[in-house]
Amino acid sequence: MNKKRGCNAERELLHLLSKQGFSVARVAGSGMIAETNCDLFVSNGRKKYAVEVKISSNSKKYLSKEQMTSLIEFSKSFGLSPIVAIKFLRQGWWFIHPDKLNTTGKGLAISFDDIKKRGKNFDKFIK
Amino acid sequence: MNKKRGCNAERELLHLLSKQGFSVARVAGSGMIAETNCDLFVSNGRKKYAVEVKISSNSKKYLSKEQMTSLIEFSKSFGLSPIVAIKFLRQGWWFIHPDKLNTTGKGLAISFDDIKKRGKNFDKFIK
Numbered sequence: 001m002n003k004k005r006g007c008n009a010e011r012e013l014l015h016l017l018s019k020q021g022f023s024v025a026r027v028a029g030s031g032m033i034a035e036t037n038c039d040l041f042v043s044n045g046r047k048k049y050a051v052e053v054k055i056s057s058n059s060k061k062y063l064s065k066e067q068m069t070s071l072i073e074f075s076k077s078f079g080l081s082p083i084v085a086i087k088f089l090r091q092g093w094w095f096i097h098p099d100k101l102n103t104t105g106k107g108l109a110i111s112f113d114d115i116k117k118r119g120k121n122f123d124k125f126i127k
Numbered sequence: 128m129n130k131k132r133g134c135n136a137e138r139e140l141l142h143l144l145s146k147q148g149f150s151v152a153r154v155a156g157s158g159m160i161a162e163t164n165c166d167l168f169v170s171n172g173r174k175k176y177a178v179e180v181k182i183s184s185n186s187k188k189y190l191s192k193e194q195m196t197s198l199i200e201f202s203k204s205f206g207l208s209p210i211v212a213i214k215f216l217r218q219g220w221w222f223i224h225p226d227k228l229n230t231t232g233k234g235l236a237i238s239f240d241d242i243k244k245r246g247k248n249f250d251k252f253i254k
Contacts, residue, residue, distance in 0.1 A: 076172070
C-alpha cells in the first residue's frame with residue numbers, strides 16, 4: 001500500500017488504542033530493515049498483540065502468505081498474538097487472526113463480509 | 128543524547144543482535160509519540176527484552192528515573208525483561224538491568240567499572 005497512507009493508518013490506530021489504555025509501540029523503518037514483521041506492538045497487560053496494519057479502499061483486502069507467515073513467526077518469538085488490523089473504507093477498523101484469512105490462488109484475502117463474521121470490530125477488539 | 132548518534136547506535140545494535148539470530152524490532156518515533164518507552168524489542172524466543180539504547184562518550188552514563196520507570200512498566204505490560212544497553216567509548220556494548228543502576232541525587236547512573244561487575248558484555252548477553 002501507499003507508504004504515507006500506510007504510516008497514517010498505523011499512527012491513527014496507535015492513537016486510538018493508546019486512548020483506550022493500551023501500551024502501543026510503532027515499529028520503525030519498513031524498507032530500512034530487510035523485513036519488518038509487524039507494524040505495532042499492542043498490549044493492555046493481559047492481551048498482547050503484534051499487529052500488521054492494512055487499509056482497503058474497497059470491500060476486499062489481499063495479503064501475501066509470506067508476510068503472514070513472517071508475522072506469525074515474529075509474534076511467536078515475542079510471545080505475542082498475531083493480528084491483522086484492516087481499515088475498510090467507511091467501515092472503520094476490523095481485526096482478524098491471520099489463520100482466518102481465505103486462501104486465494106497465490107495469496108490470502110479477506111472480504112469485508114467475511115471479516116464481519118470471523119473478525120472483530122474496534123469495540124469488540126478492545127474489550 | 129544527540130538524536131542522530133542515538134539512531135545510529137540503535138541500528139548498530141539491531142544489526143549486531145540480528146546477526147546472532149535474535150528477532151529485533153526498532154521502535155519508531157521518539158518525539159512523535161508522547162513517550163517512547165523503549166528503543167528495541169529483542170527476542171531469541173527464549174529471552175525477550177525491551178531495550179533502552181544509550182551511548183556514553185566517557186566512563187559514566189547518567190539516566191533519568193522517569194525513563195527507567197517507564198521502561199520497566201512498558202516491559203511488564205508486554206511480558207518482556209527491561210534492559211539498558213550502553214555503548215561505552217572504545218569499550219563496546221554493555222547490558223544492565225535498570226534495577227542495578229546507582230542512584231545519584233536526582234537520577235540514576237552507572238560507571239563503566241560498575242557495569243563490568245554488575246552487567247554483561249555483548250558475548251555474555253547473547254548467550
